[in-house]
Amino acid sequence: MKVTVVGAGAVGASCAEYIAIKNFCSEVVLLDIKEGFAEGKAMDLMQTASLNGFDTKITGVTSDYSKTAGSDVAVITSGIPRKPGMTREELIGINAGIVKEVTENLVKYSPNVIIIVVSNPMDTMAYLVHKTSGLPKERIIGMGGALDSARFKYRLAEALGCPISDVDGMVIAAHSDKGMLPLMSKATRNGVPATDFLSKEQQNYVIEETKVGGATLTKLLGTSAWYAPGAAVSAIVQAIACDQKKMIPCSVMLNGEYGESDICMGVPVIIGKNGVEKIVNINLTDAEKAKFADSAKAVREVNGDLKF
Numbered sequence: 001m002k003v004t005v006v007g008a009g010a011v012g013a014s015c016a017e018y019i020a021i022k023n024f025c026s027e028v029v030l031l032d033i034k035e036g037f038a039e040g041k042a043m044d045l046m047q048t049a050s051l052n053g054f055d056t057k058i059t060g061v062t063s064d065y066s067k068t069a070g071s072d073v074a075v076i077t078s079g080i081p082r083k084p085g086m087t088r089e090e091l092i093g094i095n096a097g098i099v100k101e102v103t104e105n106l107v108k109y110s111p112n113v114i115i116i117v118v119s120n121p122m123d124t125m126a127y128l129v130h131k132t133s134g135l136p137k138e139r140i141i142g143m144g145g146a147l148d149s150a151r152f153k154y155r156l157a158e159a160l161g162c163p164i165s166d167v168d169g170m171v172i173a174a175h176s177d178k179g180m181l182p183l184m185s186k187a188t189r190n191g192v193p194a195t196d197f198l199s200k201e202q203q204n205y206v207i208e209e210t211k212v213g214g215a216t217l218t219k220l221l222g223t224s225a226w227y228a229p230g231a232a233v234s235a236i237v238q239a240i241a242c243d244q245k246k247m248i249p250c251s252v253m254l255n256g257e258y259g260e261s262d263i264c265m266g267v268p269v270i271i272g273k274n275g276v277e278k279i280v281n282i283n284l285t286d287a288e289k290a291k292f293a294d295s296a297k298a299v300r301e302v303n304g305d306l307k308f
């Protein structure tokens with residue numbers, strides 16, 4: 001399995017590191033436009049190989065897409081991250097141009113690639129990749145829900161006072177502060193509904209802290225987070241590489257599912273060797289359905305700013 005990661009910045013390098021440490025992949029190519037940057041990150045990571053016990057070969061290149069040829073999976077993390085006080089949506093102008101150009105280059109050298117879109121505003125960037133790549137819709141996956149769900153589980157475990165391994169939960173809809181939908185109705189502690197243990201006030205706290213999870217970190221760090229985003233991407237790459245058929249909420253092109261069409265939104269999907277193998281339809285409460293529709297409306301407005 002050959003994986004290309006475009007953008008050797010905070011998220012790209014973290015993603016390459018987690019992929020390598022899990023040792024399921026033969027080759028990772030890091031690509032960046034900053035002269036020598038990806039080469040430096042790749043060399044630094046390779047010098048952890050004997051310490052961390054992995055055999056994945058990581059190489060770095062500056063803008064040379066010929067070195068990405070034959071990639072099975074490509075991750076797009078190139079673009080600018082948000083600064084404190086910014087929304088993900090404010091990044092669209094710069095990132096749309098970058099994502100479009102990167103997509104064209106990737107597909108030129110790897111026509112059967114599966115693309116994982118990370119750059120923000122992610123749901124709109126995933127939509128842009130659909131409109132410009134010519135790839136089948138199963139081969140384009142937006143990463144947002146995997147990260148937001150990890151943040152949801154972190155907050156659930158905190159509120160429940162239990163280990164994170166005890167909890168399960170999922171976040172769907174848009175990857176945005178206002179639009180994401182943490183599914184409290186489906187969250188569990190060892191199979192028991194989390195709502196059995198948490199007061200309404202605690203439930204609201206978990207939901208609200210999950211929604212501003214990225215903004216909280218951006219305020220603390222001065223830029224957006226990278227460890228959990230990198231780990232979330234690597235989990236999706238592993239599900240593809242190992243054909244795990246894992247159910248992960250991802251931003252995918254909807255064609256009537258969840259009442260929406262011609263839009264990328266976070267919904268539970270089965271991820272395996274072919275990319276998106278199935279969109280899973282789960283029952284939502286009427287309130288959740290209404291929130292999903294509102295979230296889609298907001299994503300559509302941002303999509304409207306795209307110029308192809």
Ligand SMILES: NC(=O)c1ccc[n+]([C@@H]2O[C@H](COP(=O)([O-])OP(=O)(O)OC[C@H]3O[C@@H](n4cnc5c(N)ncnc54)[C@H](O)[C@@H]3O)[C@@H](O)[C@H]2O)c1
Pocket residue numbers: 006007008009010011012031032033034037077078079080081082091095098101102117118119120122143144147175223224225226229
């Ligand atoms: N979807 C998510 O859950 C999620 C989570 C975290 C960050 N993000 C987004 O991921 C993106 C990257 O974040 P980061 O913190 O790694 O930023 P960063 O600034 O650390 O890294 C971005 C890298 O992209 C490179 N780059 C810019 N233009 C390029 C091009 N045309 N070709 C190749 N490389 C190019 C830059 O040189 C830089 O090294 C941002 O848009 C951020 O908002 C998304």
